[in-house]
Amino acid sequence: MPNKLAGDGAGGDSxxxxxxxxxxxxxxxxxxxxxxxxxxxxxxxxxLDEQSLSLRYGVSRTPxxxxxxxxxxxxxxxxxxxxxxxVAEISPEAxxxxxxxxxxxxxxxxxxxxxxxxxxxxxMLADLHVLSHQAVVSGDGERYDAMNREFHALILRGARNSxxxxxxxxxxxxxxxxxxxxxxxxxxxxxxFAEHQRILDAILAQDEDAAAxxxxxxxxxxxxxxxxxxxxxxxxxxxxx
Amino acid sequence: MPNKLAGDGAGGDSxxxxxxxxxxxxxxxxxxxxxxxxxxxxxxxxxLDEQSLSLRYGVSRTPxxxxxxxxxxxxxxxxxxxxxxxVAEISPEAxxxxxxxxxxxxxxxxxxxxxxxxxxxxxMLADLHVLSHQAVVSGDGERYDAMNREFHALILRGARNSxxxxxxxxxxxxxxxxxxxxxxxxxxxxxxFAEHQRILDAILAQDEDAAAxxxxxxxxxxxxxxxxxxxxxxxxxxxxx
DNA sequence: ATATTCCATATTGCATGGAATATCTGCCCG
DNA sequence: CGGGCAGATATTCCATGCAATATGGAATAT
Numbered sequence: 001m002p003n004k005l006a007g008d009g010a011g012g013d014s015x016x017x018x019x020x021x022x023x024x025x026x027x028x029x030x031x032x033x034x035x036x037x038x039x040x041x042x043x044x045x046x047x048l049d050e051q052s053l054s055l056r057y058g059v060s061r062t063p064x065x066x067x068x069x070x071x072x073x074x075x076x077x078x079x080x081x082x083x084x085x086x087v088a089e090i091s092p093e094a095x096x097x098x099x100x101x102x103x104x105x106x107x108x109x110x111x112x113x114x115x116x117x118x119x120x121x122x123x124m125l126a127d128l129h130v131l132s133h134q135a136v137v138s139g140d141g142e143r144y145d146a147m148n149r150e151f152h153a154l155i156l157r158g159a160r161n162s163x164x165x166x167x168x169x170x171x172x173x174x175x176x177x178x179x180x181x182x183x184x185x186x187x188x189x190x191x192x193f194a195e196h197q198r199i200l201d202a203i204l205a206q207d208e209d210a211a212a213x214x215x216x217x218x219x220x221x222x223x224x225x226x227x228x229x230x231x232x233x234x235x236x237x238x239x240x241x
Numbered sequence: 242m243p244n245k246l247a248g249d250g251a252g253g254d255s256x257x258x259x260x261x262x263x264x265x266x267x268x269x270x271x272x273x274x275x276x277x278x279x280x281x282x283x284x285x286x287x288x289l290d291e292q293s294l295s296l297r298y299g300v301s302r303t304p305x306x307x308x309x310x311x312x313x314x315x316x317x318x319x320x321x322x323x324x325x326x327x328v329a330e331i332s333p334e335a336x337x338x339x340x341x342x343x344x345x346x347x348x349x350x351x352x353x354x355x356x357x358x359x360x361x362x363x364x365m366l367a368d369l370h371v372l373s374h375q376a377v378v379s380g381d382g383e384r385y386d387a388m389n390r391e392f393h394a395l396i397l398r399g400a401r402n403s404x405x406x407x408x409x410x411x412x413x414x415x416x417x418x419x420x421x422x423x424x425x426x427x428x429x430x431x432x433x434f435a436e437h438q439r440i441l442d443a444i445l446a447q448d449e450d451a452a453a454x455x456x457x458x459x460x461x462x463x464x465x466x467x468x469x470x471x472x473x474x475x476x477x478x479x480x481x482x
Numbered sequence: 483a484t485a486t487t488c489c490a491t492a493t494t495g496c497a498t499g500g501a502a503t504a505t506c507t508g509c510c511c512g
Numbered sequence: 513c514g515g516g517c518a519g520a521t522a523t524t525c526c527a528t529g530c531a532a533t534a535t536g537g538a539a540t541a542t
Contacts, residue, residue: 024526051492061494062525062526065495066306070314073315082494083494084534085494098404101405108346108349161338167346292523303498304496323504324505
């Protein structure tokens with residue numbers, strides 16, 4: 001269902017639009033587009049043309065166009081001059097490199113987090129980890145996926161370096177469209193949980209090196225699994241040492 | 242001098258415009274704007290309004306506007322809704338965090354480069370380093386600055402991971418407007434050269450850990466020096482261990 | 483039958499005008 | 513004399529029209 005941005009376009013703006021409109025239409029469209037790509041509404045390779053999107057969101061072509069070009073800067077979509085915009089596709093090899101980059105960035109974040117997280121931060125992380133165990137035993141992939149994202153987000157914030165956290169987050173977003181079925185198998189969930197345990201232990205012990213190593217291994221492992229989903233035939237070579 | 246993009250605007254396009262125009266006006270403006278910011282034509286805090294820029298470049302407001310918003314995504318400029326765009330300003334504290342992030346990313350690159358650079362790559366890096374010694378003895382800061390950038394660029398490419406290299410390069414660009422007088426003092430040049438030597442040695446020995454450590458220290462050191470330039474009063478605390 | 487050229491169509495890209503929002507100035511009031 | 517309000521100005525932001533470029537297909541030549 002298309003579902004316009006807000007308001008009916010004919011009469012006055014809806015309360016929603018006017019109430020929380022301290023942002024611009026372009027930003028709204030960009031956020032909405034990013035979400036739809038991240039949640040799999042538009043799959044990699046899907047052509048995103050200005051006109052149909054402007055109809056879909058009930059706005060003119062201009063904000064759609066600007067949003068698309070801005071997303072192209074982030075790498076989530078690919079724009080070729082005079083040839084339109086498509087949801088970015090990543091080859092299996094490139095995906096391996098992306099996971100390597102994510103592993104490096106998040107390992108650095110984990111290192112800083114081990115040093116800089118407050119007691120409250122550590123407590124929150126520990127609580128979340130315990131809570132996620134429910135999703136492990138019930139085998140709820142969706143739920144574990146959300147908690148996995150939150151786990152990583154907490155560590156990124158704990159690093160107390162928004163620039164490093166932003167690049168990690170940005171890279172992580174770019175691979176999201178390729179991790180749809182990440183926790184389909186229960187075995188992947190339990191393995192991820194075990195790795196989270198190692199990361200958490202290292203952070204609680206404030207052991208920088210161990211935290212970095214555990215995080216690097218965790219992300220590399222997840223990367224290998226995702227690569228295997230793309231080309232189930234051959235075995236993925238390990239990345240990130 | 243304003244200096245339009247290309248062509249005279251009145252009659253037909255210039256040869257230059259038509260010849261190497263496989264790109265769009267927006268992209269040209271974005272590149273041009275980024276260059277002018279990076280080379281100090283527009284200092285941090287400078288207001289960038291659509292109209293004067295469109296006059297300056299001899300194009301309409303649309304491509305200028307799109308270029309500005311795209312640069313805002315990279316962080317080189319800051320755009321606030323309905324309040325215009327300014328060249329991004331970075332507080333001394335934030336600058337320290339940025340250098341920390343750069344240190345982490347480039348250290349990771351150096352680690353990969355130590356493993357993946359070909360013999361030819363290593364030779365090129367060694368040659369460049371030797372060549373840069375001329376700039377050291379002559380005290381040519383401009384020249385050494387260019388070679389320093391090339392040195393780091395070679396290592397980023399040597400990592401054979403364009404995603405990691407891109408984030409490092411992107412972060413590096415963002416701090417460039419704050420490093421104008423980086424090699425004003427001869428003492429900074431000699432120190433940088435010595436640190437390059439350590440990095441080079443580690444890479445030639447294919448010693449990952451040493452390469453990462455040397456690079457991290459090198460960038461942190463440069464960051465501390467840049468921070469001192471901003472607030473010459475107090476002593477900068479070391480970042481990135 | 484295949485390849486090539488030319489033309490019709492569709493889409494992107496740029497320019498311009500008008501609506502919405504922020505900023506500035508002068509004035510009024512406390 | 514300082515603070516706040518109202519109007520005027522300037523700028524951003526969105527919509528629309530037209531030009532430029534790419535795409536698909538039919539007709540022609542080999």
